[in-house]
Amino acid sequence: MLKVDRLTVHRGGRAVLQDISLTLQPGRTLAVLGESGAGKSTLVAAVLGLLRPERGSVTWNGAPIARGGSALVMQEPRAAFNPRLSLRRSVLEPLRAKGLPDDPKRIARLCDGLELDPACLDRRPYQVSVGQAQRLGVLRALLAAPPLILFDEPLSALDAMTQKHTARLISALQREEGFAALIVTHDLGYAAAHADTVAVLRAGVIEEAAEATAFFGAPQSAYGQRLVGAAVSLGALERRAAA
Amino acid sequence: MKQITELLLRAAVVLSGTAIVTFTLLWHAPGDPALTIAVARYDSVVSADIVDQIRAEAGLDAGFWTAFTHWVAPLLSGDLGNSSVSGRPIWPELRTAILLTLPLAFIGLGIGLAVSIPLAALAVRHPGGWVDRGAVALASLGAAMPAYWLALLLILCFAVKLLWLPATGAGTARHLILPSLTLGLGVAASLTRILRSALLEARGAPFLPALARRGVGPRERALSHVAPHAAIPVLTVLGLELAFLLEGAVMIEVIFARPGLGGFLIHAIQARDFPKVQAVVMLTALVFVAVNLATDLLYRLVDPRIGARDA
Amino acid sequence: MGGLSVTLHIKGLSAMRPGRTILHPTDLSLPAGGRIGLVGPSGSGKSTLCHALIDRLRTEGIAVAHVPQSPEEALDPLRRLDFHWRQAERALGLAPDLARQGAILRALGLEGRPLNVRPWGWSRGMQQRFVIALALLARPSLLILDEPTSALDPVIAAATLELVEAHAAETGTTLLIVTHDLGLAAARAHRLLVLHDGRIVEDAATGDLLDRPESAPAQALVAHRNWAELPC
Numbered sequence: 001m002l003k004v005d006r007l008t009v010h011r012g013g014r015a016v017l018q019d020i021s022l023t024l025q026p027g028r029t030l031a032v033l034g035e036s037g038a039g040k041s042t043l044v045a046a047v048l049g050l051l052r053p054e055r056g057s058v059t060w061n062g063a064p065i066a067r068g069g070s071a072l073v074m075q076e077p078r079a080a081f082n083p084r085l086s087l088r089r090s091v092l093e094p095l096r097a098k099g100l101p102d103d104p105k106r107i108a109r110l111c112d113g114l115e116l117d118p119a120c121l122d123r124r125p126y127q128v129s130v131g132q133a134q135r136l137g138v139l140r141a142l143l144a145a146p147p148l149i150l151f152d153e154p155l156s157a158l159d160a161m162t163q164k165h166t167a168r169l170i171s172a173l174q175r176e177e178g179f180a181a182l183i184v185t186h187d188l189g190y191a192a193a194h195a196d197t198v199a200v201l202r203a204g205v206i207e208e209a210a211e212a213t214a215f216f217g218a219p220q221s222a223y224g225q226r227l228v229g230a231a232v233s234l235g236a237l238e239r240r241a242a243a
Numbered sequence: 244m245k246q247i248t249e250l251l252l253r254a255a256v257v258l259s260g261t262a263i264v265t266f267t268l269l270w271h272a273p274g275d276p277a278l279t280i281a282v283a284r285y286d287s288v289v290s291a292d293i294v295d296q297i298r299a300e301a302g303l304d305a306g307f308w309t310a311f312t313h314w315v316a317p318l319l320s321g322d323l324g325n326s327s328v329s330g331r332p333i334w335p336e337l338r339t340a341i342l343l344t345l346p347l348a349f350i351g352l353g354i355g356l357a358v359s360i361p362l363a364a365l366a367v368r369h370p371g372g373w374v375d376r377g378a379v380a381l382a383s384l385g386a387a388m389p390a391y392w393l394a395l396l397l398i399l400c401f402a403v404k405l406l407w408l409p410a411t412g413a414g415t416a417r418h419l420i421l422p423s424l425t426l427g428l429g430v431a432a433s434l435t436r437i438l439r440s441a442l443l444e445a446r447g448a449p450f451l452p453a454l455a456r457r458g459v460g461p462r463e464r465a466l467s468h469v470a471p472h473a474a475i476p477v478l479t480v481l482g483l484e485l486a487f488l489l490e491g492a493v494m495i496e497v498i499f500a501r502p503g504l505g506g507f508l509i510h511a512i513q514a515r516d517f518p519k520v521q522a523v524v525m526l527t528a529l530v531f532v533a534v535n536l537a538t539d540l541l542y543r544l545v546d547p548r549i550g551a552r553d554a
Numbered sequence: 555m556g557g558l559s560v561t562l563h564i565k566g567l568s569a570m571r572p573g574r575t576i577l578h579p580t581d582l583s584l585p586a587g588g589r590i591g592l593v594g595p596s597g598s599g600k601s602t603l604c605h606a607l608i609d610r611l612r613t614e615g616i617a618v619a620h621v622p623q624s625p626e627e628a629l630d631p632l633r634r635l636d637f638h639w640r641q642a643e644r645a646l647g648l649a650p651d652l653a654r655q656g657a658i659l660r661a662l663g664l665e666g667r668p669l670n671v672r673p674w675g676w677s678r679g680m681q682q683r684f685v686i687a688l689a690l691l692a693r694p695s696l697l698i699l700d701e702p703t704s705a706l707d708p709v710i711a712a713a714t715l716e717l718v719e720a721h722a723a724e725t726g727t728t729l730l731i732v733t734h735d736l737g738l739a740a741a742r743a744h745r746l747l748v749l750h751d752g753r754i755v756e757d758a759a760t761g762d763l764l765d766r767p768e769s770a771p772a773q774a775l776v777a778h779r780n781w782a783e784l785p786c
Contacts, residue, residue: 035708036707159596159734160733160734160735160775160778164778164781165778186707186708187708188708189737189780189782192781193781193782226709227708227709230712232741233712233716234708234741234742235735235738235780236708236737236780237781237782238782
């Protein structure tokens with residue numbers, strides 16, 4: 001279980017995250033919602049262990065998260081790969097890092113689950129579509145089977161139809177593999193469709209944390225209400241006509 | 244304000260570092276400087292007494308730090324000291340040399356700008372077209388050609404074959420033509436390439452199509468938007484270019500046997516006149532630092548984002 | 555002034571690139587004061603259609619303005635906002651008029667903000683509103699909003715769209731919302747145009763298109779329209 005306990009991170013003498021506490025069970029999805037500048041990316045960096053918090057801790061089953069204990073899927077799919085290497089080499093990197101052997105059967109199975117043509121692996125990042133590149137990013141994150149995967153705005157570079165398709169593939173794999181997913185996004189529609197729990201982050205503070213159905217049914221905080229209202233007004237969420 | 248203090252502080256560190264390194268290098272140079280001075284001054288076999296006397300007089304016998312202080316203290320008040328060979332103050336002689344070199348450097352820069360700006364502007368009109376390819380080829384050729392080789396080529400052509408211009412020496416404006424051309428073409432070569440790529444990049448700025456749709460004409464887009472954006476990378480290089488201009492001028496003066504900083508430096512080295520060499524090194528460092536400081540400040544003027552980001 | 559109070563009819567709009575047609579001949583009719591959504595996946599020819607439309611309307615002497623998806627695509631970061639404003643006035647042949655400027659900025663909730671700063675002195679949401687204000691300066695009959703939400707946070711994007719729509723309704727300006735997101739277009743537009751491979755494959759009232767999409771591309775868009783429906 002992921003446990004973020006009273007995490008406070010300062011940058012340039014200012015608190016960008018303040019007293020953040022979150023938990024996430026294996027096989028479940030937590031969506032952290034908020035606008036740009038709310039501290040979402042800092043939270044991702046802190047959970048990955050890339051920065052030293054001022055106070056508080058991030059643990060998995062009570063112990064600090066070891067290298068290889070988590071993986072990240074980034075926002076810009078193609079920029080996430082070294083343009084000079086074949087995608088296969090980039091995708092295999094987590095296995096190499098752990099000293100594990102190449103696992104063609106698992107790769108084939110994951111490619112199948114992500115609807116990826118295995119021939120994609122022999123191309124370079126700029127020879128595949130953005131949608132394919134993002135699914136390859138998911139493949140890389142999943143390959144060494146880390147218990148926790150972080151998704152930083154994983155769909156924002158994709159178009160509306162590809163977004164929904166990709167999200168569905170990720171959820172199906174999550175049911176098979178059982179990893180915990182922490183998704184950072186400003187897309188409430190995505191969170192409503194795929195998250196079990198949500199946390200609303202604003203200016204470094206958690207305004208509201210709840211089960212997804214409860215939050216989208218009736219957000220409690222004023223800011224949560226504004227977010228849901230905006231998502232409805234932009235067509236990302238639709239109120240079901242009263243029966 | 245805080246940033247400017249920081250910039251000045253950085254300049255001071257560079258200058259003192261240069262002073263220490265230069266002095267250390269010359270102090271440890273092979274040979275006995277006192278003996279060299281004695282030979283240079285009296286031009287014959289000298290007695291050990293005279294050498295010792297010179298050693299004491301130049302502060303060379305009291306150890307490194309004493310000698311260093313001996314040199315640096317007056318330097319701080321702007322006194323470059325005296326020549327160890329002639330015993331006369333260095334500054335008047337150095338000033339004459341600088342005044343001979345400056346016209347060459349500035350005319351060289353002028354030629355460089357006058358050639359590269361129109362050339363680059365023409366080249367980017369049709370990227371990949373024949374004008375563009377010609378300009379790139381010329382610039383690469385110019386950059387690949389060492390200054391001394393170009394100098395000899397120009398001398399051979401205009402002085403030896405055509406007899407239009409004097410090959411060496413100084414005195415008249417005609418003497419200035421070939422050296423400043425050599426210098427200017429070198430500058431033009433590197434500036435053309437940088438200007439071209441800066442202009443190409445600025446022309447691809449994301450907001451330009453929107454300006455066109457808003458009805459802003461091509462002339463205004465070029466002058467009010469593309470030019471300032473292209474100026475940012477060019478400014479950095481122009482600063483370095485100005486400093487290297489000094490270096491290029493020194494070499495070209497030697498080739499064309501022109502009096503100036505080049506001759507001053509060569510004579511000082513040959514005579515092992517350390518104070519003079521040090522004076523030239525410190526002057527060069529000062530020019531570099533001043534030019535970089537000026538570029539940094541100018542930068543902030545053109546692109547205020549730079550200052551804003553540091554704050 | 556502002557919009558012509560009649561429908562804009564555009565006939566035979568098309569675009570070619572050497573060797574291929576990227577926009578097949580298209581007829582459009584855009585009712586004055588309407589809100590129309592142009593929907594299609596990336597690469598379907600949305601920007602091509604917009605550019606062709608702008609060129610056509612310009613040659614016919616009809617004022618049209620275009621708001622790109624992010625402020626970086628509309629404002630020079632080295633130039634101050636008042637410079638941009640004055641430049642746009644000059645391009646339209648208008649004399650400086652502070653009253654007009656105040657009225658437009660007020661309509662977008664920007665009143666009282668100093669303009670003597672460079673764009674990045676404002677938040678992105680405010681910059682985007684300034685870009686829209688610049689577009690309104692031309693009193694366009696048609697205002698094209700290109701992916702109006704993708705570069706902004708949802709709360710800000712929604713507020714901005716509402717302001718623009720209110721202003722458009724007041725002045726009779728036609729709005730064309732260009733997006734890959736049918737959910738967004740359906741939430742904001744009365745009529746939808748579906749673009750696929752350089753052809754308008756469907757043109758219908760929003761409700762009709764959502765209920766009975768006829769073409770395969772429209773059916774695919776409708777099937778992927780929503781993430782989720784909220785209980786309420």
